[in-house]
Each structure stands twice: as C-alpha cells, then as structure tokens.
Amino acid sequence: MTAAGTPDAAAGGRAARPPRPEVPTRLLVHALVREDGTVDAAELYGVAGLLGMTDQQVRLCVKRLVADGRFTQDGRGRKAVLRAVADPTGALAPDAEYVRHAYRQDAGFAPWDGVWHLFAFAVPESRRSVRDALRDTLLHLGAAPLQGGLYVTVNPVTGIVEAHARHLGVLDSMTFLTSTDLRIGSVTDPAALAAALWPLPDIATRYERLTTFARHCLAELDAPRDAESTEPAAAGRLATAVELAAEFTRAMNPDPLLPPELLPRPWPGAHARRLIADCWQRLRGTGTDGPAQLRLFRLYGDTLGAPPEAP
Template identity: 40%
Template sequence: MTQSGGRGRSAEYWVTDAGRAELDVDLGWSAFAHRVDAGLEPWDRYWRLVGFGIPERRRGARDAIRNLLVEFGAAPVQSGLYVHAHDLTDFVFQLADHLEVSDAVTTFATRTIRVGEELSDEHLVERLWPLADLAGRYDAVGRQLESIAEQAPATNGDQVAASMVSAIVATEAVMRDDPLLPSELLPDRWSGTEARQAFLAAHSAASTHSELFRNSQLMQSYTQEIDRALAETSGSFWNRWWPRLTNAYQARLPPAATRS
C-alpha cells in the first residue's frame, strides 16, 4: 500500500498495482471458497492430474510451475505429477504458455486413482492433504472471529477494526494453505466452512460497531466480492475472475522463470 496524504487518523492509504494483484488472489479464492461451501461448485467425480517434464536448463520455469500448483492446492503424487479434484487445466496451460514450457506439460482426468494401497477417495484425500492440521488452524481462527463478533458491541470501534484486520490476515494465512477441495471430499462440519461463516459474522459486527472499518473500501471488498460470487453462475464467476487471477500469478513469476 502507499500513503497518499494526511497523518494519523486523517492519513489515506491506497493499494498499489502490486498490492492489488496480491489482493485479487486472496479475494478470488476466498469468494470461490464460499461458493464451494454453498454447494455452487459441485464435484464432477473426476480427478485432474498435471504432469510435467521440464528440462534442467529451464529450472526456473519448472520451479515456478511446481510452486503454483502447490499454491493452487494440488498435491504431489510423485515427482513431476500433481493431482487436484478441481480442473486446473486451462489455468496451468495459460501460465505454462507464458513461461514457454507448455509442450512439457501434460494433463489428464480419471475417476480412479490408486496410490500404494489407497484406492477410496476418502483415504486418498487423507493421504495427500493434511486436513487434520488445517482443521486445527481453522478452529483457532474461528475462535478469534467468534470473539470479535461477541465483543464488538462493548469494544472501542478502533480496537474492533484493528482486531478484525488481524483476524483477516490470520484467515488469509490459513486459506492460502487450503486446497479448497469440493465439499463432497471434506468431513462433515468441516472447520473451514465454519470458520468462513464466523468470518461473515465478525465482519458484519465490525462493520456495525466500527466506523473506521465500515468506511474502509479494502475491508469491505471481502464481503462485497463474496456476496457477488454467491449470486453468480459458475461460468459468470470464472469469466470475471479468470483474467484477474491469471494476471496476478503471472506478475508473481520471477524473471528467471521466463528465460530460456
């Protein structure tokens, strides 16, 4: 962010282009997570796999593809092979084209995956994604958000705003490690879903009891994007978010990744 004028409470801060790109990543996946929670992104029962054999001379591009796949929530099955329940094909190929390594990337879909002796979808998820650890982190964030919602009416407005900003940062940190699997593959009463509901309640309480928080365009953008996403079809949502997410990820790629 950059300060455009004023000091103290009169200071004004605006998001830079780089900051907006990072914010778009968080906003986009947050809105998508709420769509998953609401059953608006059902699983088609296919697993999507991405494999790549990028030569050592393009190590920067190889590392970039690997890092992006992990950030998308894909899990490594073995060296150079990643799996996700959501279809990342177009996303991966667009970034691979940008890196000029699309010829070294292969994607395919299957209804059945066997890793060792694990064949069922439930056991596969348990093996590939550390959901128990993620659930514990979501529970901690959920308690933080519930406390804000409960105490907001009796707390100074500026303190409410500060607490909510801190909670948003904590929520984003957990969500960045969440593969955002379809609800069909998650445990009942999934902690991520409950934490996101607690987020909406805390955000509403902070907006009601803190003028500072209520007047922040940045803070209000979270629920605005979530509300809009929940009212859209899947096609409309992705048509709107696809370019923003792709541009944000391309902006992150290190210069070395695009060199031959």
C-alpha cells in the same frame, strides 16, 4: 467451554482473548490503503500500536515498500501520506474467486463431479527457476504432488495452469489429463486418497484457530463500548479487521478447497468461514467513516457481503 477450552463469558465473565494473530507489518500497510490509493501515516502508526508493533517496525517497512516501488511518500513521520504505485490488494487475502468458490462449496452449490485433474511436466535442470515457478503455481492452486513432476487436484484449474505454463514458455513440456479412477498403490477410495495427499489435520487446526478468534471478535463487536476506553473506535475496528484478514488468509492459503465429499466430518472450514462473514458484516455496519473507505473493506465486503448464488 469454548472451542479453545477457555471459560465462556456466560459461565462467569468474558472469555480470555485468544493470542493475537501475527500480522506482518507489510500487510498492515496494504490493509490501510484507502479507495483513493493513499495511506494516512497517523492512522497507520495508531493501528500499528494497537497491534503491538513499534514505530521503528513501521518506519522500516515503509522505507522498504518505497524502495521496492510499491509506494511513494509525501511528508515525514505521522504527518506523511503514502500513495500506492501498484494495486496492493493481492497482498491482503486469497484470490476473491477462490474465496467465493469456498463459500459456494459450503452452500452446496459446487458438488464434486468425481473428476481428478492431473498435470505432468518435465522441465530440465537448466531451467530450474521456471520449473520452481510452475510447481509453486500448482501448489498455490491446491494441487498435491503424486510423484516427481506429477500433480493432482480436484478443482478444474486447467485454464489457469495452462495460462501460467504459456507465460513461462513451458506449455509444450506439460501434459494435462483427467481421471475418475485414481489409485495410489491399493488405495482407491476418494476420501482416503484425499487424506493421503493433503495435510488435512494441519488445515483443520488452522480453521479451529480461526473459529476461536472469530468468536472472540464477534463477542467484542457485540459488547457495549467501555465509556472509559481511550482507544479510538475507528482505530479499534481497523485493528480487528486487519487481524481478521491475517487469520483468514493464514487459514485459507494452504487450503486446497476439497469438496465436502472428500473431507472428514465434521470439517471446521465451513463453520469458520460463516463466522468470518458474520464478523465482516458487523464491521461494515459500524459506520461509513474511516474503515468503510478502505480497499480492505471493499475486497472483503464484495466477497463476503452477499450469499453465494445458486448455479
């Protein structure tokens, strides 16, 4: 049996395909931006069809992106060419440095130093939007709320938080501190604290889903191509790449990247990330036409293409 509980191919036929990841149409458009900043509409509609999207969905999404000033459009329909006005790679995946840190942790190159990083702020109700932006920044960086206006993380992100607070004009309202003896009530054990502060079961479930999908992708990439298939090889690889990007992002974005010392064992995150790196290397090795010219491949290839360096 596989991790998803479906019969393995070796036990009598190829395993059933797991449910397709939900791919936002906007992410698909961003994923198909080439190195020259263009999107070929014919390719966009073709890959969208493989992902179960309708032409109407694509048209509406393109219209919104153009109205938002993210793209310009030359031509109409499948003969159109979209041109990115702003760098769209931020819409594709977690920050590259964040992903590299995850792989360094997996390789044992980023052990925890036992330090908790705490951030406190008091922003008045009259500046609610600023307060919400600061809170969202902390949550995005993996911090967890301890109580009103007080957040904690295990990663040294003080410089990033300070830069955001300065940009928002609330640096004078913030307190930065570190501790090696955090206690919540009577709980002092670091692993128990982590389990109380972060939704680890939910994060693990996302990684288990990612593992199931990555295993299926590897099986598909290794399988001989059906000579009777009408699906263009390049379009199929693009569809797989976009689905991988969507599922990887879904698993990683809520992950505070706790060090292994604070996680339950076994933890599915490291294994899922290894499988994703394997998938990406197979995809990059399928040729230099089409897919390899996308920013999506550069983004993931540069991040996952080499083993993490030792300090």
